[in-house]
Amino acid sequence: MNNGKCLDLSFAATESEASSGIAQLSLGLAEQGLPAHKAADVKIALAEAINNVVEHAYADFTSAQVQVRCRLHNNWLEILISDTGNPLPGFRVPDGIPAALGSTRDELPEGGFGWFLIHELTSDIHYERENGCNRLSLRFDFPDPPDGKKTSQ
Amino acid sequence: MALTSITTDATQIIKVHSDRIDAAMAIQFKEDMRSEAEGGTARVVLDLTSVEFIDSSGLGAIVASMKQLGNDRRLDLAGLHPFVEKVFRLTRMDTVFKLYPTLDDALAATAD
Numbered sequence: 001m002n003n004g005k006c007l008d009l010s011f012a013a014t015e016s017e018a019s020s021g022i023a024q025l026s027l028g029l030a031e032q033g034l035p036a037h038k039a040a041d042v043k044i045a046l047a048e049a050i051n052n053v054v055e056h057a058y059a060d061f062t063s064a065q066v067q068v069r070c071r072l073h074n075n076w077l078e079i080l081i082s083d084t085g086n087p088l089p090g091f092r093v094p095d096g097i098p099a100a101l102g103s104t105r106d107e108l109p110e111g112g113f114g115w116f117l118i119h120e121l122t123s124d125i126h127y128e129r130e131n132g133c134n135r136l137s138l139r140f141d142f143p144d145p146p147d148g149k150k151t152s153q
Numbered sequence: 154m155a156l157t158s159i160t161t162d163a164t165q166i167i168k169v170h171s172d173r174i175d176a177a178m179a180i181q182f183k184e185d186m187r188s189e190a191e192g193g194t195a196r197v198v199l200d201l202t203s204v205e206f207i208d209s210s211g212l213g214a215i216v217a218s219m220k221q222l223g224n225d226r227r228l229d230l231a232g233l234h235p236f237v238e239k240v241f242r243l244t245r246m247d248t249v250f251k252l253y254p255t256l257d258d259a260l261a262a263t264a265d
Contacts, residue, residue, distance in 0.1 A: 043236065048208060110217050112209075
């Protein structure tokens with residue numbers, strides 16, 4: 001049992017730092033060997049989770065940090081996102097019911113998809129609040145790695 | 154956020170010159186789309202060929218851009234990168250917009 005490959009990143013909780021942090025993490029995970037077919041799922045879920053921290057957990061904070069810790073194993077990836085902002089409502093992971101599309105153009109939702117996407121794209125979500133710190137852990141399983149003999153890129 | 158626009162007879166093509174539309178640029182994108190599309194043709198094609206990633210805020214900004222065109226104009230999307238297409242599919246927004254793999258496909262489809 002090994003501890004997997006490590007990729008850690010910490011950045012200021014602003015939208016622009018989050019934007020480049022997400023790009024950097026996604027690139028780093030690809031370099032570490034995250035299977036290409038999981039790349040989209042991981043990047044989308046990671047972006048939604050980090051944006052939630054910046055926009056909601058740190059809504060009334062002027063200066064704050066987001067910490068992301070990735071552990072890549074052969075068949076799964078675990079990402080731990082930590083912050084010291086507001087807890088999730090009710091100290092639990094939101095259900096993630098997608099916003100209804102409505103029946104007219106004016107009714108179309110412009111938000112409310114974040115937690116839905118995180119639920120759709122992850123294998124497991126775990127949240128805990130401890131000593132003023134939020135710890136959200138996202139797990140992605142990829143049980144069928146492509147054949148190692150494959151040489152094409 | 155850089156947008157450029159070309160208008161052929163019946164279609165305005167607005168191209169996004171950014172590799173992402175995310176929370177950091179969603180509001181600016183929506184505002185830029187408003188001024189770029191102002192007074193244009195009934196059909197607007199948003200060329201997303203350069204965009205490799207959107208998040209739900211970026212998606213919301215594209216939805217808002219369509220709404221602000223009003224009911225007499227339509228917004229079609231072209232050149233969707235697989236990551237971008239996935240966000241549209243998961244949120245079922247692929248049923249709201251017409252999505253074309255390339256800009257050429259979008260322009261060839263003017264008949265419908």
